[in-house]
C-alpha cells in the first residue's frame with residue numbers, strides 16, 4: 406500500500422474534475438480513472454488495475470446520478486451505486502486501501518426540522534436515494550470505509566443547477582423556481598478539499614476509528630429559489646424570478662423538502678473550515694466568467 410498514492414474513480418464528473426485540478430499542487434501520486442477505462446460494476450477489472458497502483462486511498466466519485474431516470478432504471482442505478490460500491494469496498498479490502506465514498510442527502514426523507522446528523526434515521530424516497538443508501542451500507546461494512554454525504558453539488562465542470570439557471574436566466578424573460586425545498590449548495594471544489602483532508606488523515610494515521618459516515622455541504626441554508634435569486638443578483642440577470650411550490654413542478658423522483666446537514670463531525674475530525682455557500686458561489690461564478 407502506497408500511502409502517497411490516491412486512486413480517483415469517476416474523475417471526469419463534477420467532483421472528480423475538481424480533484425484532478427487540485428491534485429496538481431499536492432505531493433501525492435494521483436491515478437485518475439473513469440468509465441469506460443474503469444467500470445466499478447466489474448470487480449475483476451477493478452482489482453487488476455488497483456492492485457497495480459496499490460493506492461493508500463481509493464476516492465470514489467463515480468455514481469449513477471440521473472435522479473429522475475433512476476425511477477425507471479433501477480437495475481442500472483443499483484449496479485453502479487450499490488454493487489459498484491461493494492466491488493470497491495472488496496477491492497479496497499484486498500489491497501488494504503482506505504475507501505472514501507461520496508453519498509447524498511437523498512438517503513433522508515427530508516421531514517426533519519433541524520439539520521441532519523450522521524446518526525439520524527435514513528428513509529430514501531427515490532430509487533436513486535435507495536441505491537445510494539445501499540452503497541453506504543457496503544462502504545461502511547469495510548473497516549476502512551469513509552462515506553461523505555453531500556448535497557446540491559455544483560461546479561464549473563459538468564452540468565448542474567448553477568449552469569442551468571445561468572442559461573435559463575439569459576434565455577427567458579421569467580422563471581419559476583421551487584422555494585419549499587431547503588438545503589445548502591455545495592461547491593464541488595470545497596468538497597474535494599474536504600475529501601483530500603480526510604484521505605490525508607486516514608492514510609497518515611491508519612486509524613480505523615475514522616471510518617464511518619460524515620456530512621459535508623457549504624455553510625448556511627437556502628431554498629432553490631434563494632439560490633437562483635443569488636445567482637441572478639451576482640450576474641445581474643434581469644429575468645423575472647418567481648417562487649413556486651414543489652407540487653407545481655412535479656418530477657418523477659421525489660426530492661427531500663429539507664436536506665440541511667449538521668457538519669460538526671467532519672469539521673472536528675478532519676480540522677476543516679467550511680465556507681458559506683454565498684462565498685463559494687461567487688468563487689465558482691468568477692471562475693466560470695474567466696473561462
Ligand SMILES: NC(=O)c1ccc[n+]([C@@H]2O[C@H](COP(=O)([O-])OP(=O)(O)OC[C@H]3O[C@@H](n4cnc5c(N)ncnc54)[C@H](OP(=O)(O)O)[C@@H]3O)[C@@H](O)[C@H]2O)c1
Nearest residue numbers: 415417418419420440444445467468470509555556557558
Ligand atoms: N450532483 C449532485 O447534486 C449530488 C448531490 C449529492 C450527492 N452527489 C454525489 O456526489 C458524487 C459525485 O457527483 P457528481 O455530480 O460529480 O457526479 P457526475 O458528474 O455525474 O460524475 C459521475 C462520474 O461517474 C462516472 N461513472 C458512471 N458510472 C460508472 C461506472 N460504472 N464506473 C466508473 N465510472 C462511472 C460517470 O461517467 P459517465 O459520465 O460516462 O457516465 C461520471 O464521470 C456522486 O456520488 C453523487 O451521487 C451528487
